[in-house]
Amino acid sequence: MTDAKRPVSKSVRAALTPLSSVRKSRQPKKAPVGVIVRWPPSKAKVETVFARLSAIMPEPKTELDFVNPYTLVVAVALSAQATDVGVNKATKALFEVADTPEKMLALGEEGLIPYIASIGLYRTKAKNVIAAARMLVNQHGGQVPLNRKDLQALPGVGRKTASVVLNELDIEPAIAVDTHVFRVSHRLGLANGATPDKVEDQLHQIVPKKWLAKAHHWLILHGRYTCLAQRPKCGGCVLSDICPSRASFAD
Numbered sequence: 001m002t003d004a005k006r007p008v009s010k011s012v013r014a015a016l017t018p019l020s021s022v023r024k025s026r027q028p029k030k031a032p033v034g035v036i037v038r039w040p041p042s043k044a045k046v047e048t049v050f051a052r053l054s055a056i057m058p059e060p061k062t063e064l065d066f067v068n069p070y071t072l073v074v075a076v077a078l079s080a081q082a083t084d085v086g087v088n089k090a091t092k093a094l095f096e097v098a099d100t101p102e103k104m105l106a107l108g109e110e111g112l113i114p115y116i117a118s119i120g121l122y123r124t125k126a127k128n129v130i131a132a133a134r135m136l137v138n139q140h141g142g143q144v145p146l147n148r149k150d151l152q153a154l155p156g157v158g159r160k161t162a163s164v165v166l167n168e169l170d171i172e173p174a175i176a177v178d179t180h181v182f183r184v185s186h187r188l189g190l191a192n193g194a195t196p197d198k199v200e201d202q203l204h205q206i207v208p209k210k211w212l213a214k215a216h217h218w219l220i221l222h223g224r225y226t227c228l229a230q231r232p233k234c235g236g237c238v239l240s241d242i243c244p245s246r247a248s249f250a251d
Contacts (some may be wrong), residue, residue, distance in 0.1 A: 019031060037245050039202060047208065048242060049239060057217070060214055062076075064091075071091070071095050072168060077129030077161050078116060079126055080161075093115055095149040102142055105133040109128065109130045148162050148163075161176075173212040175212070175219075176200075177203070181223065183223050184227045188239060222239075
């Protein structure tokens with residue numbers, strides 16, 4: 001059966017772009033639709049991207065609620081494959097009773113589950129949260145170690161979670177590449193890496209030091225509210241005129 005006669009689903013049809021005839025792509029199979037661009041972008045373009053995002057979001061912050069470094073670690077760990085809104089609803093009551101590793105450990109896995117049962121993968125996350133609390137109490141005196149090596153050693157805390165925590169607490173200007181950052185970086189031509197780690201490396205190479213601490217939040221928020229996965233709001237985007245993927249999406 002030829003391509004022209006093969007039935008196409010609505011989701012696939014919506015993703016077709018003027019470049020759909022290109023057989024090979026340097027983007028991963030699940031990468032957001034957009035043009036394939038050369039990397040690195042010009043310094044002038046990178047400067048323009050972040051200057052404009054800075055103008056509309058001067059002080060971007062995480063949308064996860066937390067009251068101290070420990071609750072930040074827990075909230076970020078719980079947010080994997082979940083929305084910030086959903087996590088905040090769950091942790092509002094949780095953090096009222098367990099805002100330290102000691103209190104979390106006393107709550108226990110079975111006591112924790114009812115608070116986070118509305119979050120995806122809650123059983124695995126509950127197991128990791130309690131294991132991490134135990135490690136913090138036994139090895140770090142109940143304090144969150146604010147360095148990458150020790151953070152990433154905690155159960156349920158990978159590189160992305162550690163990056164979010166270190167960046168949010170102004171300890172290390174890190175860029176955690178989640179689905180939003182990955183998508184926006186590809187669409188804008190800031191990166192063309194096939195994996196989150198590669199995109200993170202590329203962003204660190206091109207983002208000027210003065211923008212680095214906030215770049216993570218700008219890209220996430222831009223992807224969450226403007227550069228949406230299925231129907232990006234190109235008409236109201238401050239980067240539309242310099243976006244190489246703009247022509248790929250109909251208004």
